[in-house]
Amino acid sequence: MGFFDDLVVNVKSAANKVGEETGKLVNTSKLKINVSELKSEIRRHTEDIGKTVVANPAMFAGNPEIAGKLAEIKAAEAKIEELKAEIAANQNRVACTNCGTENSTAASFCHNCGAKLPEPPAPPAPPVTPPAPPTTPSGE
Numbered sequence: 001m002g003f004f005d006d007l008v009v010n011v012k013s014a015a016n017k018v019g020e021e022t023g024k025l026v027n028t029s030k031l032k033i034n035v036s037e038l039k040s041e042i043r044r045h046t047e048d049i050g051k052t053v054v055a056n057p058a059m060f061a062g063n064p065e066i067a068g069k070l071a072e073i074k075a076a077e078a079k080i081e082e083l084k085a086e087i088a089a090n091q092n093r094v095a096c097t098n099c100g101t102e103n104s105t106a107a108s109f110c111h112n113c114g115a116k117l118p119e120p121p122a123p124p125a126p127p128v129t130p131p132a133p134p135t136t137p138s139g140e
């Protein structure tokens with residue numbers, strides 16, 4: 001083989017080597033995707049198991065660790081209700097532009113300084129459904 005033949009062979013084998021490496025990379029990322037899919041499957045199942053435990057607390061009352069977690073969940077749920085009530089209360093409050101005192105949105109004047117209160121924001125209008133286009137007989 002002459003020099004150029006050798007060169008061509010070397011370039012070809014280098015190209016094959018690159019192709020091999022690229023193939024490995026592609027295969028590795030596929031494997032990584034499979035791993036992360038399986039991990040999220042495990043997460044889903046674990047979550048389902050957790051939901052079952054939460055739904056059947058009596059079954060796990062004998063396990064202090066689980067009972068403790070269930071108590072924490074109950075406390076968090078109670079806190080959520082509390083915060084929701086606070087949010088609802090805040091939404092019915094309006095701050096006086098003169099003194100900053102919070103007033104009910106039903107009030108027209110500040111109960112502290114008597115200044116006129118800003119108009120409460122209008123409640124979101126119900127979505128306007130456009131009139132249905134006239135139905136043309138389909139001729140069936």
Ligand SMILES: [Zn+2]
Pocket residue numbers: 096097098099100101110111112113114115
């Ligand atoms: Zn005021």
